[in-house]
Amino acid sequence: MKAAVLTVPGSAPEHAEHPDPAGGDGTTLVRVTAAPVVPLDLLAASGTSYFGVPAVPYVPGVQGVGVVERSAVHEPGTRVWFATSAGMAPGDGSLAERCAVRDVDVVPVPGDLPDVHLAALGLSAVAAWMALSWRGRVRPGEHVLVLGAGGAVGQAAIGAARVLGAGRVVAVCRSELAQERARSAGADVVVPLAGDVDHLTARFQDACNGKADVVVDPVFGAAATAASRVLAEGGRLVNLGGASGDVAEFSSAVLRSRSAEVLGYTNNALTPAQRAEALTAVVAHAAQGRLAVAHEVLPLGAVSEAWRRQASGGVGARLVLTP
Numbered sequence: 001m002k003a004a005v006l007t008v009p010g011s012a013p014e015h016a017e018h019p020d021p022a023g024g025d026g027t028t029l030v031r032v033t034a035a036p037v038v039p040l041d042l043l044a045a046s047g048t049s050y051f052g053v054p055a056v057p058y059v060p061g062v063q064g065v066g067v068v069e070r071s072a073v074h075e076p077g078t079r080v081w082f083a084t085s086a087g088m089a090p091g092d093g094s095l096a097e098r099c100a101v102r103d104v105d106v107v108p109v110p111g112d113l114p115d116v117h118l119a120a121l122g123l124s125a126v127a128a129w130m131a132l133s134w135r136g137r138v139r140p141g142e143h144v145l146v147l148g149a150g151g152a153v154g155q156a157a158i159g160a161a162r163v164l165g166a167g168r169v170v171a172v173c174r175s176e177l178a179q180e181r182a183r184s185a186g187a188d189v190v191v192p193l194a195g196d197v198d199h200l201t202a203r204f205q206d207a208c209n210g211k212a213d214v215v216v217d218p219v220f221g222a223a224a225t226a227a228s229r230v231l232a233e234g235g236r237l238v239n240l241g242g243a244s245g246d247v248a249e250f251s252s253a254v255l256r257s258r259s260a261e262v263l264g265y266t267n268n269a270l271t272p273a274q275r276a277e278a279l280t281a282v283v284a285h286a287a288q289g290r291l292a293v294a295h296e297v298l299p300l301g302a303v304s305e306a307w308r309r310q311a312s313g314g315v316g317a318r319l320v321l322t323p
Helices: 039-046 115-135 152-163 176-185 197-207 221-229 252-257 272-287 300-312
Strands: 002-005 014-017 027-037 063-070 079-083 098-102 106-108 143-146 168-173 189-192 212-217 231-239 261-264 295-299 318-322
Touching: 002 300, 014 300, 027 079, 027 115, 027 300, 039 300, 063 098, 063 115, 079 098, 079 115, 079 272, 106 272, 115 152, 115 212, 115 231, 115 272, 115 295, 115 318, 143 152, 152 168, 152 176, 152 212, 152 272, 168 176, 168 197, 176 189, 189 197, 197 221, 212 221, 221 231, 221 252, 295 300, 300 318
Parallel strands: 143 168, 143 212, 168 189, 212 231, 231 261, 295 318
Antiparallel strands: 002 014, 027 063, 027 098, 027 318, 063 079, 079 106
């Protein structure tokens, strides 16, 4: 079969021939129809992460969409979303014509949402949904502040906040293109990420009408510091990543005086059942146009180009490959 084959950790994979997946007990064979290139793919393939050096050659791709070809659990022909541990553990991933997936990591999904849209949402939308509904415990009418709102998680978080009944959704983005994506996702107000912490604090406070009940934070750094200062009584800041740095400064007095919470979130903490439930909810709302992630579709043959674009950090949309 044709696949994205990575032979040197840290390099871009090449479109090449690769053995068909063998499958076996406890696995489902999926014919892949769409798979995104995401930051986790590059991290796992780098050879410098906490996952260790991956065994090569292997096919990257930690998630995808496709149709069941063979399974003891799922009916052949069923449309599914799936996750893999490619690059984090031995085995091949989704950037191929076919993929063998653990049965427990396969989630049947209805066909109302196009495959490429579902692939663009994937685990980013699961993270946004669970950060708000599970960790952030957002309630109807609350004000939600979304940092890094032009990215995949941020766009999904804007839509998810709307679906979950947020009274006001404020987006924070760096570039003009990212700001436009946040507006398209449904933000009430978009705040440019510019200036020092004091300036950002004032901008956030004004945009949130004085307070943020829940902060979705995939960036950390100065933006998280400013966001913590505008938390409401009982406010919750949920951190999903450190795109802007691994360190933020929080005031003990502010957190204590408001009984505020700073919470960590990772998809890795979800059980397969939680992940499937979140994905099912996301798909249902996305099919009704309530939630989306901007994306660009490329053929699998362009995987090297897509990989380098993702690595450059200048990607304006989620890159989704189709075999």
